[in-house]
Amino acid sequence: MPRKQRDYGPVTVYQTSAPAVRTPSRWWRDAIGVSVATTVLIVVALWVHGGGLQDLLPNGPASAGPMLSSLGRLTGLVSADLLLLLVLLMARIPVVERLYGRGTLARWHRLVGFTSVNLMLAHIVLITLGYAAAAHTGTLAELWTLIATYPGMLLALLATAALILVAVTSMRAARGRLRYESWHLLHLYAYLGVGLAIPHELWTGTDFLSSPAATAYWWTMYALSMAAILGYRFGLPAYRTLRHQMRVEWVVAEGPGVWSVWLTGRALDRLPVRAGQFFNWRFLTGRGWTRAHPYSLSAAPQPGRLRITVKSLGDDSALVQRLRPGTRVLVEGPYGNLTAERRRRSRVTMIASGIGVTPLRALLEELPYRPGHATLIYRARTGADFTFQQELEELAKRRGIRLFLLPGKRADWATLNGPNASEQWAPAGYGDGIALLHRLVPDLAWHDVYICGPQGWMTSVSRAARALGVADDQLHTEEFTW
Numbered sequence: 001m002p003r004k005q006r007d008y009g010p011v012t013v014y015q016t017s018a019p020a021v022r023t024p025s026r027w028w029r030d031a032i033g034v035s036v037a038t039t040v041l042i043v044v045a046l047w048v049h050g051g052g053l054q055d056l057l058p059n060g061p062a063s064a065g066p067m068l069s070s071l072g073r074l075t076g077l078v079s080a081d082l083l084l085l086l087v088l089l090m091a092r093i094p095v096v097e098r099l100y101g102r103g104t105l106a107r108w109h110r111l112v113g114f115t116s117v118n119l120m121l122a123h124i125v126l127i128t129l130g131y132a133a134a135a136h137t138g139t140l141a142e143l144w145t146l147i148a149t150y151p152g153m154l155l156a157l158l159a160t161a162a163l164i165l166v167a168v169t170s171m172r173a174a175r176g177r178l179r180y181e182s183w184h185l186l187h188l189y190a191y192l193g194v195g196l197a198i199p200h201e202l203w204t205g206t207d208f209l210s211s212p213a214a215t216a217y218w219w220t221m222y223a224l225s226m227a228a229i230l231g232y233r234f235g236l237p238a239y240r241t242l243r244h245q246m247r248v249e250w251v252v253a254e255g256p257g258v259w260s261v262w263l264t265g266r267a268l269d270r271l272p273v274r275a276g277q278f279f280n281w282r283f284l285t286g287r288g289w290t291r292a293h294p295y296s297l298s299a300a301p302q303p304g305r306l307r308i309t310v311k312s313l314g315d316d317s318a319l320v321q322r323l324r325p326g327t328r329v330l331v332e333g334p335y336g337n338l339t340a341e342r343r344r345r346s347r348v349t350m351i352a353s354g355i356g357v358t359p360l361r362a363l364l365e366e367l368p369y370r371p372g373h374a375t376l377i378y379r380a381r382t383g384a385d386f387t388f389q390q391e392l393e394e395l396a397k398r399r400g401i402r403l404f405l406l407p408g409k410r411a412d413w414a415t416l417n418g419p420n421a422s423e424q425w426a427p428a429g430y431g432d433g434i435a436l437l438h439r440l441v442p443d444l445a446w447h448d449v450y451i452c453g454p455q456g457w458m459t460s461v462s463r464a465a466r467a468l469g470v471a472d473d474q475l476h477t478e479e480f481t482w
């Protein structure tokens, strides 16, 4: 039963207290979270076992050096551990991707990445200060001695430079100025950083080899990370590409600047893909094949056939219209968890903006629901910009979907992340966004809500849905941004 009422001007909003459903995936999510925390505890335990804690205890005037060095070792070890977890997080391990989704993983990636780099910097400062205090030398002189005389330190310096480069280019201000391709290429330097840091960890980092347990732990972590990257980022995509031999079947214009590409291949029914998911695609046309682009399926997978629909927004997406039948395709994926698996309720509402309609259209085809239990709210700039309008109207008629097309200019996007953000998702002229959403779907709190579109707009719709009582486990989102 609805529990609490809140007033949003002209509408009264009911907030549900319906219990969260505990699914096996939740259990696995907790288990993975606990394992991640355990690795950090293991690293701290190994440091304690190696005498790290004793070095922190004050032991006369000469204790500053060992204390600082010990803290330096701890920060270095945790930083190295987080870096390996980071590699595992982004290895695109299917079960991890399915459990957490791209958005959550990307947020963790940022948090763990910046924490690791900060700890690495603290490690460098503390170790240098500690060694300088012990040797009674100046800090810069000690830093030079460390780099010039300790084995593996020159490579560690290069590793530091690579990781700082990745961190700086990932800061929002810098990232916004870079093309996706440049940012992505620079980001690969993180792997270089991880690799170049290993020699100094083995040759000078006593904690790595201080006991058989420490040696086993670190080699296991390195082996797991390497295997995950090789297996899931290279092996699995290569296997799927070779196994399914996908090719372009034909290309159809869907509207201004929008084309659908139909793809065929071998044994496509064995490809574990669901409506709502996306692949990273490379079309072997000669131009631009080195850059993979993510496109979602725009139709539920059919026997022996898949469809994607692409809006021309830049160099490579504009080339899609010129694809010839028979063009070979390299794929990575499927990825994304905007799928039927996330469903919690019998009623469902889909909210799309622009080309973000693609995965939602596929889901509306695949999901089971009773007539009247599914709603699609679709905003676009003008009437001509509604991709699949005819298809959607036919689907709506056939399956009893409540379809709302909202044409109109964007509201002021500058305010999308401001205090009134939840009022701005609707196009200009539709008034308060929460009131509109409530008018369109009065019982939204009882629905699963799937949202897809650009980032700022999605933040706004999600806030409006939450204000109407939709719980986090009922909200399923896919951003079309990197």
Ligand SMILES: Cc1cc2nc3c(=O)[nH]c(=O)nc-3n(C[C@H](O)[C@H](O)[C@H](O)COP(=O)(O)OP(=O)(O)OC[C@H]3O[C@@H](n4cnc5c(N)ncnc54)[C@H](O)[C@@H]3O)c2cc1C
Pocket: 180, 181, 278, 292, 293, 294, 295, 296, 297, 308, 309, 310, 311, 312, 313, 314, 315, 316, 317, 318, 336, 355, 358, 359, 478, 479, 480, 481, 482
């Ligand atoms: C999960 C996901 C699913 C998507 N599904 C669809 C879809 O079904 N249909 C569709 O038309 N578009 C989809 N997109 C957006 C599409 O990937 C970009 O429009 C496309 O990659 C632009 O490439 P470009 O070289 O033509 O443009 P560019 O000029 O390089 O860039 C245009 C815009 O696209 C972004 N972009 C470029 N390359 C990538 C990339 N590899 N990953 C993410 N963003 C990128 C850029 O940051 C920029 O904002 C999806 C994006 C994501 C993240």
